[in-house]
Amino acid sequence: MIASDFIYCRPDTLKEAATVYAKLAGEGKSPVYYGGGSEIITMSRAGSIAPGAVIDLKSIPECKVLEQNGAALMIGGAVTLRSIRESKLFPLLGAAAGRIADHTNQCRITLGGNLCGTIRYREASLPLMLTDAEVVLYGSGGERKASMLTIFRERMRLLPGEFICGVNIDARYLYAPFMHIKKTANEKIDYPLVNVSAIIIDGRIRAAFSGLCAFPFRSMEIEAVLNDKTASISSRIDKAADLLPAPALADAEGLSQYRIFVLKNTLCNVLERLRHDFK
Numbered sequence: 001m002i003a004s005d006f007i008y009c010r011p012d013t014l015k016e017a018a019t020v021y022a023k024l025a026g027e028g029k030s031p032v033y034y035g036g037g038s039e040i041i042t043m044s045r046a047g048s049i050a051p052g053a054v055i056d057l058k059s060i061p062e063c064k065v066l067e068q069n070g071a072a073l074m075i076g077g078a079v080t081l082r083s084i085r086e087s088k089l090f091p092l093l094g095a096a097a098g099r100i101a102d103h104t105n106q107c108r109i110t111l112g113g114n115l116c117g118t119i120r121y122r123e124a125s126l127p128l129m130l131t132d133a134e135v136v137l138y139g140s141g142g143e144r145k146a147s148m149l150t151i152f153r154e155r156m157r158l159l160p161g162e163f164i165c166g167v168n169i170d171a172r173y174l175y176a177p178f179m180h181i182k183k184t185a186n187e188k189i190d191y192p193l194v195n196v197s198a199i200i201i202d203g204r205i206r207a208a209f210s211g212l213c214a215f216p217f218r219s220m221e222i223e224a225v226l227n228d229k230t231a232s233i234s235s236r237i238d239k240a241a242d243l244l245p246a247p248a249l250a251d252a253e254g255l256s257q258y259r260i261f262v263l264k265n266t267l268c269n270v271l272e273r274l275r276h277d278f279k
Contacts, residue, residue: 004050006051006052006053006054007024007029007031007052007053007054008053008054008056009024009053009054009055009056010055010056010058010059011055011056011057011059011060012059012060013060014060014062014063014138014143014165015138015142017033017055017057017060017138017163018138018139018140018161018162018163019140020055021033021055021140021161021163022140022161024052024053024055025160025161028052029051029052029053030050030051030052030053031051031052031053031054031055032051032053032054032055033055033057033112033163034054034055034056034057034058035057035058035063035077035078035109035110035112035113036078036080036108036109036110036113037054037108037113038101038105038108038109038113039109039113039117039118039119040054043118057077057078057112057163058078060078060165062076062136062165062166063076063077063078063079063112063165063166064076064078064079065079065166066079066083066084066087066089067089068089068171068174070171071170071171071172072168072169072170072171073089073090073168073169073171073174074166074167074168075090075093075111075166075167075168075169076111076112076165076166077110077111077112077115077163077164077165077166077167078110078111078112079110079111079166080106080107080108080109080110080111081097081098081100081101081106081107081109081110081111081114081124082097082103082106082107084097084111085097085098085106089174090127090169090174091174091175091178092127092130092131092176092178092180092197092199093124093127093128093169095178095180095197096123096124096126096127096180096195096197097123097124099123099180099182099189099195100114100123100124101189102189111124111164111166111167112163112164115128115152115156115164116155116156116158116163116164120214120215120216121191121192121195121210121211121216122155122210122215122216123182123192123195123210123216125148125152125208125210125216126180126195126196126197126208126209126210126216126218127180127197127199127208128148128152128167128169129148129149129152129208129216129217129218130173130197130198130199130201130206130207130208130218131169131170131173131199131201132147132148132149132170132173133147133148133167133168133169134146134147134148134167134168134169135147135148135151135152135164135166135167136164136165136166136167136168137151137158137159137162137163137164137165138162138163138165139158139159139160139161139162139163140161141159143165148167149218152216154214154215154216154217155215173199173201176199176200176201177199177200177274178197178198178199178200179196179197179198179269179270179273179274180195180196180197180198181194181195181196181266181269181270182194182195182196182211183195183211183262183266184253185253185254190253191211191253192210192211192253193211193253193254193258193259193262194209194211194212194259194262194263194266195209195210195211195212196208196209196263196266196267196270197209198270198274200274204223204227205223205226205227205270205271205274206218206223207219207222207223207226207267207270209263211249211253211259212244212248212249212259212263213244213245213246213247213248213249214246214249215246217245219243219244219245221243222240222243225239225240225243226240226267226271233268233271233272234268236267236271237264237267237268237271238264240267241260241263241264241267248260248263
């Protein structure tokens with residue numbers, strides 16, 4: 001648990017959560033929003049953070065919704081990765097969620113927590129970038145909506161005091177042909193060397209990446225190269241690897257050259273397996 005003293009709040013409405021946050025922030029309490037709490041607890045134990053107040057979002061109905069309503073799937077920000085996977089409502093997101101942490105932590109980590117956390121991989125962002133997801137946010141100014149590609153630029157770009165109420169995904173994307181490949185250095189449950197999510201929409205491949213650079217990304221330039229059927233697969237892959245938006249990471253998981261090697265092999269696998277779904 002969190003070792004230091006703190007104020008615990010469990011609001012029942014979106015407005016109450018934002019109001020309490022603004023009040024506590026004004027009092028210098030350094031409040032944080034709490035979903036599953038795995039990262040907050042870990043960082044507090046390590047002394048990296050010392051929140052004076054914790055605002056638990058799990059009692060807010062809009063943050064717990066997980067249902068397809070008409071033409072869209074709605075997933076609340078406080079829904080756990082395990083619930084997303086077991087629902088089978090969005091197989092690509094379920095596949096990505098199923099490779100984040102172990103079973104115990106998947107039962108605690110929430111969608112909003114993974115997207116807004118400090119761990120740079122933020123793997124749940126990939127399917128949302130690929131499917132033009134709409135992010136529903138709430139803060140002192142009330143509710144606002146933004147496309148995932150607009151608000152997620154290397155990380156979530158929230159206004160002070162905002163939190164993720166949920167995301168909406170157009171139903172036409174939910175069961176499109178897809179692949180999710182996560183390559184790790186050692187264990188099945190580990191931080192990624194290269195993590196690729198790919199989906200076929202309107203006969204074209206979309207791809208998003210994590211673990212490769214210091215932030216998750218989707219690149220339209222890379223997608224244009226991957227969809228160029230006039231070029232060979234090997235040529236497309238080589239060109240794609242030259243279009244990274246930032247240098248490949250070099251860390252304890254692997255050197256940058258090795259990550260590029262893994263990326264090329266992974267893209268080859270993706271293109272070979274999805275090529276029959278291209279128009």
